[in-house]
Amino acid sequence: MAGCLHSLYKSIENLSDIYFQPDQDKNFVLNPKVAMSGAKVPLLLQSVEQSYTTSKFYRCGNYHCGYVANDPRAICPSCRNQMTSELSYVDPPSDIKASSSGEGGYVKGVITYMVMDNLEVKPMSTISSITLLTKFNVRDLGAVEEKVVDFGIDEVLSLLEASLQSKTVLSDIFLRNHTDHESQQ
Numbered sequence: 001m002a003g004c005l006h007s008l009y010k011s012i013e014n015l016s017d018i019y020f021q022p023d024q025d026k027n028f029v030l031n032p033k034v035a036m037s038g039a040k041v042p043l044l045l046q047s048v049e050q051s052y053t054t055s056k057f058y059r060c061g062n063y064h065c066g067y068v069a070n071d072p073r074a075i076c077p078s079c080r081n082q083m084t085s086e087l088s089y090v091d092p093p094s095d096i097k098a099s100s101s102g103e104g105g106y107v108k109g110v111i112t113y114m115v116m117d118n119l120e121v122k123p124m125s126t127i128s129s130i131t132l133l134t135k136f137n138v139r140d141l142g143a144v145e146e147k148v149v150d151f152g153i154d155e156v157l158s159l160l161e162a163s164l165q166s167k168t169v170l171s172d173i174f175l176r177n178h179t180d181h182e183s184q185q
Contacts, residue, residue: 003164006123008119015107019123024106058083119163121141 060076074083112118114124
């Protein structure tokens with residue numbers, strides 16, 4: 001399988017439930033539900049404040065037909081009339097809710113997580129850090145540096161594209177940009 005989305009998926013699947021907020025289920029992340037297929041549903045998760053959205057739908061004038069369309073030019077498959085009677089659909093409250101601890105999101109915020117180059121997510125601890133340094137044969141801790149990156153829409157889109165093609169996503173996006181920036185100076 002090209003890319004590394006499988007690594008991301010597997011790491012979330014293998015992440016213990018103790019790392020998730022008490023009122024969250026990792027299956028919401030692993031198997032997200034789309035409100036309706038074919039509708040123009042926003043692909044990004046909505047914030048808690050934007051948990052209600054409305055969409056327009058249409059039915060034919062015949063109340064006995066049970067069909068609904070999201071385009072008023074559609075033809076009812078039952079009576080063959082145009083579906084021009086407007087209906088409004090209101091989404092139920094989002095499944096994304098603040099936990100009882102006041103934190104938003106799915107995982108507990110008091111824990112630090114490590115995201116590997118292949119997007120594998122792991123809880124970070126002293127032991128896991130030492131294991132990682134040993135795995136990569138790091139002898140000089142002075143050579144290790146922290147890299148803080150800013151995420152904007154361009155970086156998100158680049159990450160998504162790279163995650164479908166590469167197994168070294170973070171290096172490809174952030175170190176490539178850093179190298180390109182240094183060579184321009």
